Amino acid sequence: MYSVNYHRASSVADAARQLKNGDAKLLSGGMTLIPAMKTRLASPSDLVDVSRLKELQGVKVSGKTVTIGAATTHYDVSTDEKLKKVCPALAHMASLIGDPAVRHRGTIGGSIANNDPAADYPAALLALGATIVTNKREIAADKFFKGLFETALKEGEIVTAVSFTAPAKAAYQKFRNPASRYAIVGVFVTKGKDGARAAVTGAGEDGVFRSKEIEAALAKNFDAAALGGLKVPAKGLMSDIHASADYRANLIAVMAKRAVAAANA
Amino acid sequence: MGIEGVGARVARKEDKRFITGGGRYVDDMVVPGMKHAVFVRSPHAHAHIKKIDVKKAQAMPGVVGVLTGKELKADGIGNLICGWMIHSKDGTPMKMGAWSPLAVDKVRYVGDAVVIVVADTKGQARDAAEAVEITYKELKAVVDATKAIQSGAPQIHAEAENNLIFDWELGDGKATDAAIKSAAHVTRMKIVNNRLVPNAMEPRAALGHYDKAEDHYTCWTTSQNPHVARLVMSAFYNVAPENKLRVIAPDVGGGFGSKIYIYPEEIVCLWASKKTGVPVKWVADRTESFLSDAHGRDHVSTVEMAFDKDNRITGLKVDTIANLGAYMSLFSSCVPTYLYATLLSGQYNIPAIHANVRTVYTNTAPVDAYRGAGRPEATYVLERMMETAARELGVSPAELRRRNFITSFPHQTPVIMAYDAGDYNASLDAAMKAADYAGFTKRRADAAKQGKLRGIGMSCYIEACGLAPSSAVGSLGAGVGLWESAEVRVNAVGTIEVLTGSHSHGQGHETTFAQLVTQRFGVPIDSVSIVHGDTDKVQMGMGTYGSRSGAVGMSAIVKALDKVEAKAKKIAAHLLEADEGDIVIENGEVKVAGTDKSLPWFQVALASYTAHNLPAGMEPGLKETAFYDPSNFTFPAGCYICEVEIDPETGTTEIIQFVAADDFGNIINPMIVEGQVHGGIAQGVGQALLEGAHYDSSGQLLTASYMDYTMPRAGDLPSFKVSTSNTPCPGNPLGVKGCGEAGAIGSPPAVINAITDALGVVDIAMPASPATVWATIRATKH
Amino acid sequence: MSDVSLTVNGRRVSGNAEDRTLLVHFLREHLGLTGTHVGCDTSQCGACVVHVDGRAVKSCSMLAVQASGSTVVTIEGLADGAELHPVQAAFKEHHGLQCGFCTPGMIMTATDMIARHPQGLDEATVRAELEGNICRCTGYHNIVKAILAASETMAKGAKGKAKQAA
Ligand SMILES: Cc1cc2nc3c(=O)[nH]c(=O)nc-3n(C[C@H](O)[C@H](O)[C@H](O)COP(=O)(O)OP(=O)(O)OC[C@H]3O[C@@H](n4cnc5c(N)ncnc54)[C@H](O)[C@@H]3O)c2cc1C
Ligand code: FES
Ligand code: FES
Numbered sequence A: 001m002y003s004v005n006y007h008r009a010s011s012v013a014d015a016a017r018q019l020k021n022g023d024a025k026l027l028s029g030g031m032t033l034i035p036a037m038k039t040r041l042a043s044p045s046d047l048v049d050v051s052r053l054k055e056l057q058g059v060k061v062s063g064k065t066v067t068i069g070a071a072t073t074h075y076d077v078s079t080d081e082k083l084k085k086v087c088p089a090l091a092h093m094a095s096l097i098g099d100p101a102v103r104h105r106g107t108i109g110g111s112i113a114n115n116d117p118a119a120d121y122p123a124a125l126l127a128l129g130a131t132i133v134t135n136k137r138e139i140a141a142d143k144f145f146k147g148l149f150e151t152a153l154k155e156g157e158i159v160t161a162v163s164f165t166a167p168a169k170a171a172y173q174k175f176r177n178p179a180s181r182y183a184i185v186g187v188f189v190t191k192g193k194d195g196a197r198a199a200v201t202g203a204g205e206d207g208v209f210r211s212k213e214i215e216a217a218l219a220k221n222f223d224a225a226a227l228g229g230l231k232v233p234a235k236g237l238m239s240d241i242h243a244s245a246d247y248r249a250n251l252i253a254v255m256a257k258r259a260v261a262a263a264n265a
Numbered sequence B: 001m002g003i004e005g006v007g008a009r010v011a012r013k014e015d016k017r018f019i020t021g022g023g024r025y026v027d028d029m030v031v032p033g034m035k036h037a038v039f040v041r042s043p044h045a046h047a048h049i050k051k052i053d054v055k056k057a058q059a060m061p062g063v064v065g066v067l068t069g070k071e072l073k074a075d076g077i078g079n080l081i082c083g084w085m086i087h088s089k090d091g092t093p094m095k096m097g098a099w100s101p102l103a104v105d106k107v108r109y110v111g112d113a114v115v116i117v118v119a120d121t122k123g124q125a126r127d128a129a130e131a132v133e134i135t136y137k138e139l140k141a142v143v144d145a146t147k148a149i150q151s152g153a154p155q156i157h158a159e160a161e162n163n164l165i166f167d168w169e170l171g172d173g174k175a176t177d178a179a180i181k182s183a184a185h186v187t188r189m190k191i192v193n194n195r196l197v198p199n200a201m202e203p204r205a206a207l208g209h210y211d212k213a214e215d216h217y218t219c220w221t222t223s224q225n226p227h228v229a230r231l232v233m234s235a236f237y238n239v240a241p242e243n244k245l246r247v248i249a250p251d252v253g254g255g256f257g258s259k260i261y262i263y264p265e266e267i268v269c270l271w272a273s274k275k276t277g278v279p280v281k282w283v284a285d286r287t288e289s290f291l292s293d294a295h296g297r298d299h300v301s302t303v304e305m306a307f308d309k310d311n312r313i314t315g316l317k318v319d320t321i322a323n324l325g326a327y328m329s330l331f332s333s334c335v336p337t338y339l340y341a342t343l344l345s346g347q348y349n350i351p352a353i354h355a356n357v358r359t360v361y362t363n364t365a366p367v368d369a370y371r372g373a374g375r376p377e378a379t380y381v382l383e384r385m386m387e388t389a390a391r392e393l394g395v396s397p398a399e400l401r402r403r404n405f406i407t408s409f410p411h412q413t414p415v416i417m418a419y420d421a422g423d424y425n426a427s428l429d430a431a432m433k434a435a436d437y438a439g440f441t442k443r444r445a446d447a448a449k450q451g452k453l454r455g456i457g458m459s460c461y462i463e464a465c466g467l468a469p470s471s472a473v474g475s476l477g478a479g480v481g482l483w484e485s486a487e488v489r490v491n492a493v494g495t496i497e498v499l500t501g502s503h504s505h506g507q508g509h510e511t512t513f514a515q516l517v518t519q520r521f522g523v524p525i526d527s528v529s530i531v532h533g534d535t536d537k538v539q540m541g542m543g544t545y546g547s548r549s550g551a552v553g554m555s556a557i558v559k560a561l562d563k564v565e566a567k568a569k570k571i572a573a574h575l576l577e578a579d580e581g582d583i584v585i586e587n588g589e590v591k592v593a594g595t596d597k598s599l600p601w602f603q604v605a606l607a608s609y610t611a612h613n614l615p616a617g618m619e620p621g622l623k624e625t626a627f628y629d630p631s632n633f634t635f636p637a638g639c640y641i642c643e644v645e646i647d648p649e650t651g652t653t654e655i656i657q658f659v660a661a662d663d664f665g666n667i668i669n670p671m672i673v674e675g676q677v678h679g680g681i682a683q684g685v686g687q688a689l690l691e692g693a694h695y696d697s698s699g700q701l702l703t704a705s706y707m708d709y710t711m712p713r714a715g716d717l718p719s720f721k722v723s724t725s726n727t728p729c730p731g732n733p734l735g736v737k738g739c740g741e742a743g744a745i746g747s748p749p750a751v752i753n754a755i756t757d758a759l760g761v762v763d764i765a766m767p768a769s770p771a772t773v774w775a776t777i778r779a780t781k782h
Numbered sequence C: 001m002s003d004v005s006l007t008v009n010g011r012r013v014s015g016n017a018e019d020r021t022l023l024v025h026f027l028r029e030h031l032g033l034t035g036t037h038v039g040c041d042t043s044q045c046g047a048c049v050v051h052v053d054g055r056a057v058k059s060c061s062m063l064a065v066q067a068s069g070s071t072v073v074t075i076e077g078l079a080d081g082a083e084l085h086p087v088q089a090a091f092k093e094h095h096g097l098q099c100g101f102c103t104p105g106m107i108m109t110a111t112d113m114i115a116r117h118p119q120g121l122d123e124a125t126v127r128a129e130l131e132g133n134i135c136r137c138t139g140y141h142n143i144v145k146a147i148l149a150a151s152e153t154m155a156k157g158a159k160g161k162a163k164q165a166a
Helices: A013-017 A031-040 A074-078 A081-086 A088-095 A100-105 A108-113 A123-127 A212-219 A245-264 B017-018 B069-074 B123-130 B171-179 B227-234 B265-277 B286-292 B375-393 B395-405 B424-435 B437-449 B470-475 B509-521 B549-576 B601-610 B670-690 B743-757 B771-780 C023-032 C086-093 C103-116 C125-131 C139-163
Strands: A006-008 A024-027 A046-049 A059-064 A064-070 A133-134 A138-140 A145-147 A160-166 A169-176 A181-193 A195-200 B035-041 B047-053 B063-070 B115-117 B134-138 B164-171 B184-197 B205-211 B216-221 B245-248 B281-284 B296-307 B314-326 B353-361 B453-462 B485-488 B496-500 B527-531 B583-586 B588-590 B598-600 B623-628 B637-647 B652-663 B721-725 C002-008 C013-015 C048-050 C055-058 C070-073
Touching: A006 B485, A006 B743, A013 A046, A013 B424, A024 A031, A046 C023, A059 A081, A059 A169, A059 C103, A064 A081, A064 A108, A074 A108, A081 A088, A088 A123, A088 A145, A088 A169, A088 A181, A100 B395, A100 C125, A108 A123, A108 A160, A108 B496, A123 A160, A123 A181, A123 A195, A160 B509, A169 A245, A169 B047, A181 A212, A181 A245, A195 A212, A195 B265, A212 A245, A212 B623, A212 C103, A245 B375, B035 B286, B063 B069, B063 B123, B063 B265, B063 B637, B063 C125, B069 C002, B115 C048, B134 B184, B164 B171, B164 B637, B164 C002, B171 B296, B171 B314, B171 B353, B184 B375, B184 B670, B205 B485, B216 B265, B227 B245, B227 B265, B265 B281, B281 B296, B296 B375, B314 B375, B375 B395, B375 B743, B395 B424, B395 B453, B424 B437, B424 B453, B424 B637, B424 B652, B424 B721, B424 B743, B437 B453, B437 B637, B453 B743, B485 B549, B496 B509, B509 B527, B527 B583, B549 B583, B549 B588, B549 B598, B549 B601, B549 B623, B588 B601, B637 B743, B652 B670, B652 B743, B652 B771, B670 B743, B670 C139, B743 B771, C002 C023, C013 C023, C023 C048, C048 C103, C055 C103, C086 C139, C103 C139, C125 C139
Parallel strands: A006 A046, A024 A046, B035 B281, B216 B245, B314 B353, B496 B527, B652 B721, C002 C070
Antiparallel strands: A059 A064, A064 A160, A133 A138, A133 A160, A169 A181, A181 A195, B035 B115, B047 B134, B063 B115, B164 B353, B184 B296, B205 B216, B205 B281, B296 B314, B453 B637, B485 B496, B485 B623, B583 B588, B588 B598, B637 B652, C002 C013, C048 C055, C048 C070
């Protein structure tokens, strides 16, 4: 790791100020940033730690509206009883991230700000039609995730929370990369008042995306059977030593079917 | 057996420190004034070094020294060597290319060490390493051994034309060809054994300390054989004469072969310590380990197996190309030859065998012994062939094996080995019973109803362990003898220290070796200490690999115990005024048989040191040394059965059950033996399902961290069903055979036989990852 | 450089360290607690697991300054004096370790796992919960056995204590 200066923010406003230092970066759970710094792939001059800010923590549920603070850990999301009642799929998804120690530190804000093409949260938020709240504005998930490791966040902008309306039905199915255990393919499906949405992570060359094919099939009938003849095109999907684009295309169809079945169960 | 003696499930003495955080590994060592080293490694697989500029790096904060291969050579440090001479079939010696501990004018694989940077902290050393400027002229690289021997391939060492190191054969080619020609049936396959990275959880590390006042070096290193390290560093690398070099291998966090060899880093750390005047510690990052630890396997074989009309094997012909990487590592030459081709008879009566092995340089990390070393490759060849042959011949895999089992011992194979004892039907029976083999058809049908594909596969392995009779290996080209030493020191109060040349890095020697002593003298196990891993304490030893610590290391202890016992009896007979032949030692007492005359053990010990009243002419003291050289290899064998269920939609393979029935001869501590089998199976299943080192065509290692190299996790494996049967080994005093490698040897073919059975295909590449399985299913549909 | 103050294994400690110092290095090099190990660069092997404020975390993926103000328990602080923690005892009894390198992280993960599953554990759960801990020696068989056994012992112990209290 290169030398770095650490600051512990006292508030979101303080963090915003501190971020103006040199090439400063926010530090939340550190489960992505610290490993990247260790291998010298990331080299911020300053770190602004927001992980201890109470204002960024916790899951709030009011009616069907769910709000999750940016610094809420994956563990806290996965075990939140209120959330499990209104949207168990998201709690389940959070329980599939990494391992217990990673879930104890990693946060939803860090995950979506990082937008790893194989991360789980981006698929969930896209399928949930969530809103990403920052210290400056609110951004619809559809506009937030912009490509590999790219988001709509501007320089110095801080994610403070994520909110969404719990859908009637939802489920997530993840097929893990055998080595890294991130998603080779993850499909999050929802059935809400605006119909069915299906988002795919792990597979797209441009990162997380909504699958037109799956959504079209589910629009008519939110049932696994509706995906029976589903053919997902391999075009635009990643190929690497772990999975070819064809294989990923197949997995998208399989995971989508299983997710819909789970959502209906 | 007592509760702490031979055969008992004694909980391990060494565990106390490991479970409380008190283990002492190399990285835990601190020497006053110690600095930290980082190696600058080649980013290219093959390149000329045009220029190395260290000025900027030297000026960086905290930097103590930045040293290059030129300076190392100028100080007379020697090249790394391979210690086992193999001759090609035309009589020419193997073509060993020079391997400088720091590359001087050429780099040959990604990770080749070029410069060492020493600084106050590791962070500073890394900062400075980035400031070292090296100008390379890139050359074309080759990573695939079958391509490297084609004409026009990049030439890696001037010494080895077409990158061919040797072209070696074993067995009777003519007889084998004749058998194939006249066969009723011939099974033919191309068999690939994938490249693996050993991945001991403790990364390699070295701490070199030159003491100027004493003109003496100490090296703490993650070694499986510190004495061999000292010998080689003295004799070949000119680091220091043996009397001025102490090598300590403290607690070592796993080895699996990868920590047998002497690597550039420990040599360079010792030399750099003298050069800079400070103790120098280097600890590998995991990625550094992936790049620079010796890899394992990487064979491609073409195989023909001939059968007569009664399904008896009449001949086996194997043509193997073995990738040895960019340099010849210490034992690299013997792995694909004498540890491989000599096992090609397996558990079977095969009248004619011929093996041809070509070893090849490529621009990849050096390849050497990894758990099993050669024997897994031989077993994979044979047991995949048997499976395929059974399917082609329309007989059950068990039946074909039984038909060909060796049933009378001793048995001389056509490939050097003389098997001493075994009962292959017994382990096959035991495994089939434990696996409820008979019930498989129903289980398969049930799974099919759920849309799942079930398969079952077996593997009957044999291995040669207890490495090895010194004169035998000497005649085959080994540069060292493979005996073991032991010293038993009885203290004046009767407590006992055993000094051994074996090295424990997980095997539990501190317990099993102590069990031998407890058994012999009836003293509590807590009064026995095992000392190992330090060349200043133990005079000489050959270390731990090749499942040799039991059969060879413990046999040396038995010999030393015999001598101690004999002397103790003489002293006791003298003190008790009895006949030496009537003395028995039991439960910590030395007694005259058939009388009530006895002495506590400690009094005999004490008497030997007070020396007030010893038999005339007897030297004081109670301490004996023994060297044990085995008369033969040992031959553990067994049968493994794997049952899998495949999800055809995703290609995921679940191991439903894994059964191991092993014959390890007599067993000192069944708990430890089972643990060794579990670990071996996990590595074998890892090879079959998960693990594979993958270089791209330019020589970049794509699987250089756990993000891309799949390590077996708890969730990938089931609990294993293990059992043992016993035909005692007649070749050593304990009747033990060795158990350290069996799991890794026997399991890969069992898994692949099961998967190919489930899929109804002839072959599938290892690792049979979900993507590979899915692609195979799809290819068979089209 | 920053001041780092922690409560480690019940003892208040403080020191001055470069901000880039990882918690694992602070523990090992500043405090001499070398039971916590480093086995990878990618936060995957779990050899470095310690408890920070009661939760298992990977000390290789956290800066020492990040932890400042927190309570840390390492493998050295698990036993109660001479008496082994039930998880330590179970690892020994069931041969849940060979080379011992992964062991501190395994044991710290196991104690955290057992604490989070007061209702008890089954084999599948234990295996899933070990996702972030790699062992190359044991094949996990005896680690799983040891954790299941420790979980039972501790549940019994807890019941015993509850009875005593009642
Ligand atoms: C072993 C391992 C396995 C993993 N497996 C998975 C997996 O299976 N699935 C998965 O999805 N992820 C996985 N992860 C990643 C994990 O989920 C991370 O926690 C997450 O991606 C990043 O969150 P963090 O809080 O740790 O962020 P950090 O690492 O602290 O930060 C990540 C990035 O986000 C920025 N950032 C942080 N907070 C904010 C904010 N509030 N506003 C704006 N920018 C911010 C940072 O500046 C940084 O660039 C794994 C990680 C590890 C180490
Ligand atoms: S060292 Fe922390 S996870 Fe490997
Ligand atoms: S005991 Fe050696 S890595 Fe687990």
